[in-house]
Amino acid sequence: MGPDDAKITAEFTVRNTGQDMVPLTGVQPSCGCTASDFEPAAVASNEETKIHLTFNTRGYAGTSIHKSAKVKTDLPENEYTVFLAGQVAVDAPVMPEGSGVAEFLPDAASKKTTVSILNKTQGDLTLAMVQRPAEWATVKIPTKPAKAGEKIELEISVDGSVKEQRNTSVTLAQAGATDQNRVTIAIRTGPPPMPYRKLIPPAPAAEKPKAPAAEKSKAPAAPKTSAPKKSK
Numbered sequence: 001m002g003p004d005d006a007k008i009t010a011e012f013t014v015r016n017t018g019q020d021m022v023p024l025t026g027v028q029p030s031c032g033c034t035a036s037d038f039e040p041a042a043v044a045s046n047e048e049t050k051i052h053l054t055f056n057t058r059g060y061a062g063t064s065i066h067k068s069a070k071v072k073t074d075l076p077e078n079e080y081t082v083f084l085a086g087q088v089a090v091d092a093p094v095m096p097e098g099s100g101v102a103e104f105l106p107d108a109a110s111k112k113t114t115v116s117i118l119n120k121t122q123g124d125l126t127l128a129m130v131q132r133p134a135e136w137a138t139v140k141i142p143t144k145p146a147k148a149g150e151k152i153e154l155e156i157s158v159d160g161s162v163k164e165q166r167n168t169s170v171t172l173a174q175a176g177a178t179d180q181n182r183v184t185i186a187i188r189t190g191p192p193p194m195p196y197r198k199l200i201p202p203a204p205a206a207e208k209p210k211a212p213a214a215e216k217s218k219a220p221a222a223p224k225t226s227a228p229k230k231s232k
Contacts, residue, residue: 008055012082014071015048022073027051029069033058034084036069053084060088093121094174094183097151104162104189112157115185119146121174127152130182131171136160137187139170158189165190 016022022043027036034055043049053069067084097116104111119125124145133139140155156170167188174181 006057008057008086010053010055010084012051012053013048014043014051016043016045019045021045022078024049024051024071024073026072027053027069028072029053030067033060034067034069051082053082055084057088063088092181092183094118094125094127094172094181095120096183096185100183101186101188102156103192104158106163106191108162111159111162112155115154115156117146117152117154117172117183119148119150119152122148124148125150125152126175127154127172128175129170130173131169131184133170133187134166134168136166137168137170139185141172154185156185156187158187160189162189 014024024038024041024043026040027038029035034053036051036053038051041049051071053067055065055067057065064087065085068081069084070079070081072079095118097118100115102113102115104113117127124147126143126145127141129139129141136159138157138159140157142152146152154172158166160166165188167186169184169186171182171184173183
């Protein structure tokens with residue numbers, strides 16, 4: 001992970017395998033270099049939620065890290081610990097500005113965007129494509145070299161509907177470099193990733209039995225009466 005002085009976010013999935021609702025009350029990182037954007041939530045049986053830990057690599061360049069955070073619930077026996085481990089790389093000579101993601105949401109007004117690549121080398125920089133994206137995505141790389149400290153603007157466009165959820169990526173490297181410092185740009189369309197989802201759809205509601213149709217009751221027929229015969 002890296003480079004130095006960057007924020008790296010890891011995602012953990014918390015799943016409730018029990019039968020009862022489990023309230024998650026907080027996330028407590030082991031040190032100040034790690035933080036969480038967690039908000040209290042209740043996880044029902046057979047459902048899951050996401051927890052994100054963000055680690056600041058400042059001061060850890062070239063070293064291994066092993067950080068932890070305690071996920072707290074309303075009961076101490078249900079608490080557990082998650083771990084974030086990795087190796088912090090030294091500053092990359094080629095890196096994207098911002099998130100490094102070309103994202104096209106369903107309401108996007110355009111199917112084209114730009115991603116800036118910063119040249120942190122000591123000389124001119126020309127990028128070459130190492131791994132191409134899927135056919136529905138196009139990446140245009142300027143042929144003009146960028147001088148030290150300048151940016152290379154990548155033009156990224158997509159075909160088809162941006163309402164459909166699709167994911168791909170493009171990997172670039174410094175042209176002609178022997179160490180092949182690479183940078184990968186994620187490209188996605190559709191709704192943003194959901195932090196919470198159900199594993200098992202709820203069972204359909206049982207249909208109430210239909211009441212038998214009420215029969216119309218027939219009133220008993222009135223007895224026939226005859227007028228008394230007149231005497232002669």
